Amino acid sequence: MLDDDAFDRATSVYLVDRTVPMLPERLSNALCSLRPHEDKLTFAAVFEMDDKGKIHKEWFGRTIIHSDHRFTYEQAQEVIETGEGRFAPELKLLNQLHHILRKERFKKGAVNFETAEVKFKLDPQGKPLMVIPKIRKDAHKLIEEFMLLANRAVATHVFKMKKGESANTFVYRTHDFPDPQKVEDFAVFAKQFGHKVNVEEAVVSRSLNKLMDEIEGKPEQNVLQSLAVRAMAKAKYTTEAKGHFGLAFDHYTHFTSPIRRYPDMMVHRLLQRYLDGGKPVSKKEYEEKCIHSSEREKRAADAERASIKYKQVEFMSLAEDKVYDGIITGVTDFGIFVEIVETKCEGMVRLADMKDDFYEFDEKNYRAIGRRRKKVYRLGDKVQVRIKKTDVDRRLIDLTFEIDKTRSIEF
Numbered sequence: 001m002l003d004d005d006a007f008d009r010a011t012s013v014y015l016v017d018r019t020v021p022m023l024p025e026r027l028s029n030a031l032c033s034l035r036p037h038e039d040k041l042t043f044a045a046v047f048e049m050d051d052k053g054k055i056h057k058e059w060f061g062r063t064i065i066h067s068d069h070r071f072t073y074e075q076a077q078e079v080i081e082t083g084e085g086r087f088a089p090e091l092k093l094l095n096q097l098h099h100i101l102r103k104e105r106f107k108k109g110a111v112n113f114e115t116a117e118v119k120f121k122l123d124p125q126g127k128p129l130m131v132i133p134k135i136r137k138d139a140h141k142l143i144e145e146f147m148l149l150a151n152r153a154v155a156t157h158v159f160k161m162k163k164g165e166s167a168n169t170f171v172y173r174t175h176d177f178p179d180p181q182k183v184e185d186f187a188v189f190a191k192q193f194g195h196k197v198n199v200e201e202a203v204v205s206r207s208l209n210k211l212m213d214e215i216e217g218k219p220e221q222n223v224l225q226s227l228a229v230r231a232m233a234k235a236k237y238t239t240e241a242k243g244h245f246g247l248a249f250d251h252y253t254h255f256t257s258p259i260r261r262y263p264d265m266m267v268h269r270l271l272q273r274y275l276d277g278g279k280p281v282s283k284k285e286y287e288e289k290c291i292h293s294s295e296r297e298k299r300a301a302d303a304e305r306a307s308i309k310y311k312q313v314e315f316m317s318l319a320e321d322k323v324y325d326g327i328i329t330g331v332t333d334f335g336i337f338v339e340i341v342e343t344k345c346e347g348m349v350r351l352a353d354m355k356d357d358f359y360e361f362d363e364k365n366y367r368a369i370g371r372r373r374k375k376v377y378r379l380g381d382k383v384q385v386r387i388k389k390t391d392v393d394r395r396l397i398d399l400t401f402e403i404d405k406t407r408s409i410e411f
Contacts, residue, residue, distance in 0.1 A: 347397030
């Protein structure tokens with residue numbers, strides 16, 4: 001099995017993020033982990049590359065890895081930034097190669113989505129003490145880029161083994177081109193924030209990347225990134241050898257990390273079978289397994305989102321009574337959604353609770369307008385709010401506007 005952590009086979013250096021939930025400790029951090037100074041049975045993808053990122057040789061097979069050292073992301077990032085510490089030359093080289101691979105991927109049309117994620121600092125009883133935005137730095141992106149390389153290379157290798165009716169059945173990770181209507185709807189939404197998205201198929205990925213660059217560091221960054229992801233087609237497992245739109249790969253799979261995903265195990269077993277000259281397996285049987293895996297993945301993602309929302313609401317239920325800066329992320333006929341900038345928690349101001357006027361929903365322009373005073377609340381407006389009520393069980397946060405300090409538009 002291959003640990004999800006990327007590694008440099010020559011020096012057996014690899015990085016781990018201890019915050020990522022996996023299987024129980026006895027498996028994820030013992031049996032299945034590349035712990036230093038221990039022999040570990042692995043399935044490896046080995047590449048010989050030059051300093052321009054060009055691959056000259058590749059090899060796939062079962063190996064034994066004896067790790068010399070273990071980094072956390074934070075430790076590796078410090079070495080990258082300072083140029084000092086264990087394996088500094090190796091990390092510097094890997095970082096340089098990662099930038100080359102990443103640049104080439106975007107040049108070919110990959111979409112650069114960097115959705116905001118949060119983690120929590122908990123007390124011994126599990127109560128959230130702090131909401132901390134996750135910041136992806138070079139150490140994280142380095143790992144990601146070499147994982148993408150391994151996944152793409154394995155999928156391409158198996159695809160090219162045989163063609164036509166005798167082609168090998170394999171588990172691919174595919175991502176279709178987004179539905180044109182959803183992209184159009186997102187473009188209309190982004191326009192409310194003053195941004196333009198070109199929805200033509202030939203340039204949509206380039207246009208989305210331009211948008212991601214434009215909104216970096218701006219209040220609307222999180223909401224637009226999240227909605228852009230939702231506008232995309234959903235990635236899935238399948239035996240159909242289709243491409244991956246988001247990554248701009250012709251063929252892609254999940255070769256890494258059996259300690260997190262069952263499809264990785266299917267990929268390992270099939271790859272070894274074909275490396276040994278075995279015949280193709282039943283496509284029907286494996287397509288059923290792919291469908292099941294995709295369904296389980298969706299349930300796991302839904303559960304993860306629900307758990308994060310639960311902790312966010314729990315945190316806000318314990319937070320002090322004060323005014324928070326926020327940004328309007330949604331407007332409906334019953335309320336205005338606001339994301340609190342400090343904690344990335346989203347709550348809602350109900351129209352029925354807005355006593356300064358009677359507000360009506362303008363669906364076409366994503367805004368609410370006061371009937372008498374004509375005050376307008378629209379997508380992207382910076383506002384200030386207070387916590388009115390929280391419901392942890394239902395994962396809801398009710399907010400009220402700090403009216404006098406809210407930025408508004410008058411006709």
